[in-house]
Amino acid sequence: MKFSDMKYERPELDAIKRQYIEITRQFPDCSTASEQYDLILQHEKLMSNFQSMGTIAYIRNSINTVDPFYEKEIAFFDSNNPVFEESVQNFYKVIVASKFRPELEQKTGKLFFKNLEISMRSFSPAVIDLKKKENALVTEYEKLLASAKIEFSGETLNLSEIQKYQISSDRPTRKAAWEKTAGFFIENSKRLDEIYDELVQNRTSQAKILGYNNYVQLGYDRLGRNCYGPDEVKQFRDQVAKDLVPVITEIKKSQAKRLGLPDLKFYDDKSLFPDGNPNPKGDRQALVNQAQKMYRQMNPLTGEFFDFMVKNELFDLDSKKGKAGGGYCTEIPDYRSPFIFSNFNGTAGDVEVLTHEAGHAFASYLSQSMPILELRTPTMDAAxxxxxxxxxxxxxxxxxxxxxxxDKFYLYQLEEAINFIPYGCLVDEFQTTMYEKPNLSPDERKHVWKELEAKYRPWINFDHLPFFEDGGGYQRQHHIYSFPLYYIDYCLAQTAALEFWIASEKDWDESFSRYLTFVKAGGSKTYEELVKAAGLEYPMDQGCVKHMSEPIMDWFRRHA
Ligand SMILES: [Zn+2]
Incomplete structure (x- = not known):
């Protein structure tokens, strides 16, 4: 069905709550496992419908943020999601306590139960007030950053608008753009320090109430991580520092040479070419047509998937007045449909939407026939x-x-991919340290960031750029405030993706068939199981990063 024909109806919350009370009451009294399984399927139907309506409202609101109808519907979901969530959590409690658990596990897999247990232990009504306060602090931080009005070359710019000058091919321009950016952060530095401190204290209190030592493991649980802990992540980061950072230091030398500079300063880091980044040819329609051609040639399943997206108009890609910023991929389970939202702007980012977001959408498309919604999507590292x-x-x-x-894009894409990994590790180690030592002062926090910069990005010379030179850089990384401990996922994913790429350089078909194995499993396996079942090295295992780095260095020697 076309997205525009999908019917929206506000869910009747009272009726849904009554149905949940009913299935939650019946569940323990069932006399067979299959009766219990039927009740689980009833819950899946309720959840699928509630999510579908919420997602349709969300998409239509982001396509036209001034439409008052969907604005009201979004407000309905914002205030009622917790109510729905409470009904679901109550039902999960009786599932986990099932007297037929072994029989049910045969139908759902053991992971379903493990995931429910993780989600239950990371929440209690006793932390609701702290969570509300946490949300308010995050909102304050996001608003503070969104309020930036930076005067630059005759324009008033916000923090995302100034980015194009930060990567300008004119060096004095990009240096000046970074200085102006630093100025904004220095002006707001006191409140940014305070907000972060309050967030760390708040999250630490939640952890204590829930019986954790500190926030680190609670954060992992809230992200649903079900196969590794902070120690394994540390093993991965150590490999990156030891085996990947030296490789990138070499790659950075060739970047400096390309730019005609003796060495790279902080404000040069993101400038990969003297004449700017590669851009795609053609408008939105032309790019979508090429993508359709690509997916049809790639594999029968990707062809079927992309044709489905085109036929049902499951995209909204053009920048328009009144449209929300950014881009995302989501899904509407009742209609078995993914949806891709973006704001095309003529850069390589447009093609990345048609490959990255489409990669998410492809996985969603393949998982639509799985009966248990909770097992369709894996943890973020795998997604x-x-x-x-x-x-x-x-x-x-x-x-x-x-x-x-x-050729320029090939180089650009691979450099971006590989450069990201140490930065992601820097963000992760910083956050972990903050929650392990929650009482550091603002200056001590900046000192930690500065030291980690030197560990993971030793090629960067700050050239006395205020704020950034002093370790303030963490304050512009949204995730650190808004999505605690979420970030290493991207590094793990990038590592696995590069492993697939290395294999594809030798035998594309063979590598892609292992990728299909990975994607088709949806969320029925942990990240570790998915990686290993696809014949990849597990990033936490000693040697993985080294084995990945060597062929990449080789490629750069031949192409950079
Ligand atoms: Zn993504």
């Missing part, structure tokens, strides 16, 4: 592997988008 791998598998078709700039 981002779906999308980041698709970006790299599609390299074969990049000439369709970039024509004579294809």
């Amino acid at each position: 981002e592997t779906h999308s980041m791998s698709m970006e790299l598998f599609s390299r074969k078709w990049d000439p369709l988008f970039f024509e004579e700039q294809t």
Whole structure:
């Protein structure tokens, strides 16, 4: 069905609550496992419908933020999601206590129960007030950053608008843009320090109430991580520092050479080419047509998937007045449909939407027939592997988008991919340290960031750039405030994606068939199981990062 024909109806919350009370009451009294399984399926139907309506409202609101109808519907979901969530949590409690658990596990898999237990232990009504306060602090931080009005070259810019000057091909311009950005943060530094401190204290209190030592494990549980803990993540980061950072230091030297500079300063780091980044050819329709051609050639399943997206108009890609910013992929389970939202702007980012977001959408499309909603989507590390791998598998078709700039895009894409990993580890180690030592002062926090910069990005010379030189850089990384401990997921996903890419350079078909194995499993396996079942090295295992880095360095020696 076309997205525009999908029917929206506000869920009747009272009726839903009554149905949940009913199935929650019946569940313990069932005399067979299959009766209990039927009740689980009833819950799946209720949840699928509630989520579908919420998602339709969300998409239509982001396409036209001034439409008063969907604005009201969004407000309805914002205030009623917790009510719905409470009904679901109560039902989960009786599932976990089932007297037929072994029989049910045969139908759902053991992971379903494990995931429910993780989600239950990380929440209690006793932390609701703290959570409300936490949300308010996050909102204050986001608003403070969104309020930035930076005067630059005759324009008034916000923090995302000034980014184009931060990567300007004119060096004095990008330096000045960073100085102005630093000025905004220095002006607001006191409140930014306080907000972060209050967030760390708040999250630590929640952890104590729930019986954790500190926030680290609680944060992992809230992200649903079900196969590794902070120690394994540390093993991964150590490998990155030891085996990948030296490789990137080499790559950075060739970047400096390309830019005609003796060495790179902080404000040069994101400038990969003296004449700017590669851009795709053609407008939105042309790019979508090329993407359709690509997915049809790639594999029968990707062809079927993308044709479905096009036929049912499951995209909204053009920038329009009144439309929300950014981009995302989501899904509408009742209609078995993914949906991709974006704001095309003529940069390589447009093609990345058609590969990255489409990678998410492809995984969603393949999982629609799985009966248990909770097992369709894996943890974020694996979900981002779906999308980041698709970006790299599609390299074969990049000439369709970039024509004579294809080689430039190849270099750009691989450098961006690899450069990200140490930065992501920096963000992760910083956050972990903050929750392990919640009582550091603002200056001590900045000192930690500064030291970690030197560990993970030793090639960066701050050139006395205020604020950034002093370790303030963490304050512009939204995730650190808004999505605690979420970030290493991208590094793990990028590592697995690069493993697929290395294999695809030898035998594309063989590598892609292992990728299909990974994607088709949805969330029925843990990240570790998915990686291993696809024949990849597990990033936490000693040697994985080294084995990934060597062929990449090789590629750069031949191409950079
Ligand atoms: Zn993604």
